[in-house]
Amino acid sequence: MAKKKTHASHGTPAVVALDRAGVAYDLHTYEHDPASGLSYGLEAAAALGADPAQVFKTLLADVDGTLVVGIVPVDGSLDLKALARAVGGKRAAMADPAAAQRATGYVVGGISPLGQKQRHPTVLDESAAGFDVVYVSGGRRGLDVSLAPDDLLRLTGGRTAPVARA
Template identity: 55%
Template sequence: MGGMAKKKKHEKGTGSTPATVQLEKAGVAFTPYEYEHSNDHMDDGYGVEAAKKLGFDEHQVFKTLMADTGSERVVGVVPVSGHMDLKALAAAVGAKKAAMADPKVAMRESGYVVGGISPLGQKTRHKTVLDESALAFDTILVSGGKRGFSVGVSPEDLITVLDAVAAPIGTW
């Protein structure tokens, strides 16, 4: 497993998060990326800030969103360059519809703050759908579990660790 990314354990300043713990326990190679988060100019969102500050294409950096299907909450992971198609997400998990989960619920169930929600290491395990565009990259970036901290991981490893599915859930 793991592509070309090198596993770096407890990089200076990053410490350990539930996301990195899950990757380490699974033996998955990942690269931590830290940047100085700023609340200034957040019009584009946390993920776009990460892409710009880390020098990655916005199609390669993914945001984690939680939705509610009425019977369960599910996690969608889509590029920061676009939006999540809630109808497509619902279809990917066999539901009729989905709506964005309340941010307070997302924070409580994930164990992370908005802007730092990782698909990895969440307090409550949810079905997870990764936008299929991720498969075009050897490595994608997802939140490492706090604002200003991302991890680079192969999309195939992410799917395996999360028992996720890939589906076309992103829109541009």
């Protein structure tokens, strides 16, 4: 994976954050097709020719009144109870999509764990450790970035825990 010097044409906050951090990553673009019938994440995996277990979606949940980012494989779902436990909370519910968009600065289907308007507690599913590289949204529909899970954790201040359900 080669770090590119600049990705000005894809200047989402996520790409800017990656460039500033100087970590190795690659950009992957594809044409988002709203008529595909697939979820955003499964559409990305299919378009990229990647294993859906290696492509991760970014979800926001409200855990005891605090927004928390859960990052799980696109072929699974977020276990809200496990997410709450991972951050020392009691109750979790999916965040309202409008609240998620306001808090992150991204639209649903393009929410990246990187470069959000403000940093939120972040939990990456432990399955990411099984890959040298994972794919996450680059900050818009049709743009993914691949990077090492350790770099993702470092840049988000996140931790790993078993928060995905098949």
